[in-house]
Amino acid sequence: MRFVIIGGDAAGMSAASRAKRLDPGLEVIVLEQTNDVSYSACGMPYNIADARRSMDDLVVRKAQAFREKQGIDLRLGHRAEAIDRNGKRVAGRTVSGGPFEVAYDKLLIATGARALTLDVPGGDLPGVMTLKSLEDGRRIKDYLATREVKEALIVGMGYIGLEMAEAFGARGLTTHMAEALPRFLPWMPADMADVVRKELEDKGVQVYFENAVERIDGDSGRLKVTLSRGSSLTVDTVLVSVGVAPNSEIASAAGLTLGPKRAIAVDRSLRTSDPDIFSAGDCADAFHVVTGHRVWVPLALRANRAGWAVADNVTGRSVELPGIAGTAVFKVFDLEVARTGLSVDEAQAAGFEPVENMVVSRSRAHAHPGNQSIYVALVADRVTGRLIGATMVGREGVAHRIDAVAVALHAGMTVAEFAQCDLAYAPPFSPVWDPLLTAGNQLLKSL
Numbered sequence: 366m367r368f369v370i371i372g373g374d375a376a377g378m379s380a381a382s383r384a385k386r387l388d389p390g391l392e393v394i395v396l397e398q399t400n401d402v403s404y405s406a407c408g409m410p411y412n413i414a415d416a417r418r419s420m421d422d423l424v425v426r427k428a429q430a431f432r433e434k435q436g437i438d439l440r441l442g443h444r445a446e447a448i449d450r451n452g453k454r455v456a457g458r459t460v461s462g463g464p465f466e467v468a469y470d471k472l473l474i475a476t477g478a479r480a481l482t483l484d485v486p487g488g489d490l491p492g493v494m495t496l497k498s499l500e501d502g503r504r505i506k507d508y509l510a511t512r513e514v515k516e517a518l519i520v521g522m523g524y525i526g527l528e529m530a531e532a533f534g535a536r537g538l539t540t541h542m543a544e545a546l547p548r549f550l551p552w553m554p555a556d557m558a559d560v561v562r563k564e565l566e567d568k569g570v571q572v573y574f575e576n577a578v579e580r581i582d583g584d585s586g587r588l589k590v591t592l593s594r595g596s597s598l599t600v601d602t603v604l605v606s607v608g609v610a611p612n613s614e615i616a617s618a619a620g621l622t623l624g625p626k627r628a629i630a631v632d633r634s635l636r637t638s639d640p641d642i643f644s645a646g647d648c649a650d651a652f653h654v655v656t657g658h659r660v661w662v663p664l665a666l667r668a669n670r671a672g673w674a675v676a677d678n679v680t681g682r683s684v685e686l687p688g689i690a691g692t693a694v695f696k697v698f699d700l701e702v703a704r705t706g707l708s709v710d711e712a713q714a715a716g717f718e719p720v721e722n723m724v725v726s727r728s729r730a731h732a733h734p735g736n737q738s739i740y741v742a743l744v745a746d747r748v749t750g751r752l753i754g755a756t757m758v759g760r761e762g763v764a765h766r767i768d769a770v771a772v773a774l775h776a777g778m779t780v781a782e783f784a785q786c787d788l789a790y791a792p793p794f795s796p797v798w799d800p801l802l803t804a805g806n807q808l809l810k811s812l
Contacts, residue, residue, distance in 0.1 A: 366391055368679050369455055369467055371445040371615070372475035373397030374404070375665060376646030378431065379672030380473050380679075385435045387680040393437050394467060396455065398444035401499045402428050407665055409502040410528035414535035416510065420502045448472070448619040450639055471641055471679045474629060475672065476612035478647035478663050483520065483605050487581030492588055493603045496525055505604070509536060514601040517541070518590055520578055522549035524695045526606030527561075530570050531698050533604075540570045541598055543590075545577035552708035554723050554742045557758045561697055568698045578603075609663060611648040624650035628661040633685035635675045643678070645671035652688035654775050655706050655753050656715040662691045692771040694764045701763035705771040706754030709744055718747040719754075722808040726800035728762035730792035737761050741804040743770070743780070750779040750812055752805075762794070769801055780808050 368384055370377045373395045381393050395402075405423045412418050431437045442460030449456065455467045480495035482488055494505055508514065516539045519526045526542065527549075533540045542565065550558050565572055576592040581603060583589075590598045611628040622638040624630035629644040631637055633652065637644050647663035649671065667689050677684040694703040712719035721744045729736035739759035745752050755770040757763045773783045784805035790797050798806075 366470045367468065368393050368471045368473070369469035370395045370473040370475060371455065372473075372477055372646065372648075373399075373402035373428075373439060373441075374406070374475070374477055374646070375668040376477075376649075376672040376675075377473065377475035378403045378426075379669045380475065380645065380675045381431065381437050381439075381672075382435060383673050383676035384679055385437055387676060387682070389436070391680065394469075395431075395437060395439045396443040396445050396457065396467065397439065397441050398460075399498065399500060400428075400441050402426070402431070402439065402441070404499050406497070406499070409496060409499070410525065410532045413496075413502060413506055413509070413529070414532035416506075416536065420499060420506055423499065423502075445476075445615060448474075448615060448642070450619055450642070453641065469641075472643070473672075473675050473679075474616055474637070474642065474644040474648060475646045475668075476615065476648045478609040478611050480605070481608045481610055483578055483581075483607070485578055485580050487583070487588075488578075488605075490581055490583055490588060492601065493581060493605065495605050496529065497609065505602075508602060512601065515539060516600040517602045517604060518543060518588075518598055518600045519604045519606055521605065521607035522572075523606055523608060524693070526604070527565075527697045527702075528695055529604055529606065530565060531568075531696065534568055534570070534698070538601075541573065541600065542570055543573045543576045543578060543592060543598075545575065545593070547575050549574075550702075552704065552711065553702075553756050553758075554721065556723060557740045557742060557756060560740060560758050561700060561702060564698050564700045609647070611661065611663070613648050616644065616648070624659045624661065626650075626661040630659065633687070634678050634683070635671055635686070636678070643675045645675050651686070654688040654690050657688075658715065660689070660691070662689055664689070664691075664693060687775070690771045690774045692767060694767060699760050700758060701761065702758050703763050703767035704754075704756045705767055706752075706774045707744060708754060708756070712744055712746070712753055717753060720745050720747045720808065720811050722804065722811045724800065724804045724807050726798075726803050727796055728759060728800075729794060730796050733792040735761075739763060739766075739800045741800045743801075743804045743808045745780045745808055745812055747812060750781060752778055752780050752783050755804075757800075762800075766799075766801060780805055780812060784809060 480497040692705040723742040744754035
């Protein structure tokens with residue numbers, strides 16, 4: 366049997382490696398349009414922050430290792446452009462322009478997502494960049510190394526934009542951030558968002574809310590950016606961080622069903638609307654464990670786990686994934702920011718009657734040196750008492766605490782049940798009443 370995979374990053378190479386491990390006799394062909402496979406994209410902002418490091422340090426495993434050690438037919442520079450479902454063939458072109466066709470018995474579409482760009486005059490000028498692929502990272506790093514770059518504008522305030530603010534700061538750049546919305550991180554309680562905003566401003570980042578980019582002009586080797594509220598900035602580089610979109614065009618053209626945000630719709634076994642075609646990674650949707658509804662939340666763990674599940678199903682093992690909680694964590698200078706489950710707005714849209722409560726607690730016992738404030742907001746459904754979401758911000762103790770809430774969401778726990786969990790205590794790590802327990806007890810009162 367021939368198993369063909371379109372896309373050679375997290376989902377694609379996880380599926381390829383596991384499939385060969387489970388069935389060494391299986392013919393596995395991977396078509397990857399770039400020259401990069403299996404790399405840690407999430408590490409790119411931190412790599413960019415360090416001028417001494419090579420972007421290739423983020424490569425987890427080189428292409429030749431997949432070929433020689435596992436017998437995977439990995440074809441770089443091969444862009445898949447069309448799927449013939451009746452003939453069970455994939456057609457495309459190589460980087461040199463030559464056409465190719467590959468027949469398949471089972472197919473995995475793991476084409477990932479792409480960064481959105483600015484559709485404004487000057488949005489394609491040199492120095493206006495995005496960060497999604499390893500090649501994007503190399504381009505940014507090369508730009509910083511070969512030009513006199515002193516000032517940067519980040520457009521958008523999502524995860525990557527906030528992480529890159531720190532990276533630019535580490536490289537000594539004066540950094541500005543522009544956001545079209547009246548505030549950033551709209552899923553976060555306003556008081557917590559203010560904590561993040563203050564951290565940015567304390568670190569010298571100038572923040573402009575309700576300011577969309579209207580045009581970008583070249584100005585004597587620099588970039589003049591005109592904002593919607595009439596002001597303008599002259600900078601040396603612009604990083605566009607306004608979100609990503611799934612690369613689902615090849616699936617749509619083949620007549621496969623699409624889901625939220627035009628991601629490829631898959632069932633719990635990762636099959637598309639064609640039983641011989643699977644999809645996994647940032648191009649595919651998933652089911653939310655709280656709502657049971659389809660969602661598109663492109664995150665790394667899901668991509669790798671889904672790749673494994675596809676390999677299991679292709680090799681004859683029946684595997685279904687229960688879903689995701691949308692758990693995420695990122696760093697904003699000295700702050701840890703994390704979330705899981707639903708925000709109040711998301712819960713209302715899903716038909717819940719949400720109740721939210723926020724507490725400010727401490728990361729360690731009150732008398733222990735170095736203890737810091739932790740902000741915890743929990744969301745519950747008033748009708749059932751079920752815990753359905755959480756957001757946390759703090760200088761320590763946030764990144765792994767959020768996992769406890771994620772497990773509770775997978776288990777479908779009520780707030781009352783969660784508030785009775787036996788969480789660890791020692792003065793260097795927590796007060797006797799962990800911030801999560803304090804938040805749970807306070808939310809019970811609101812319920």
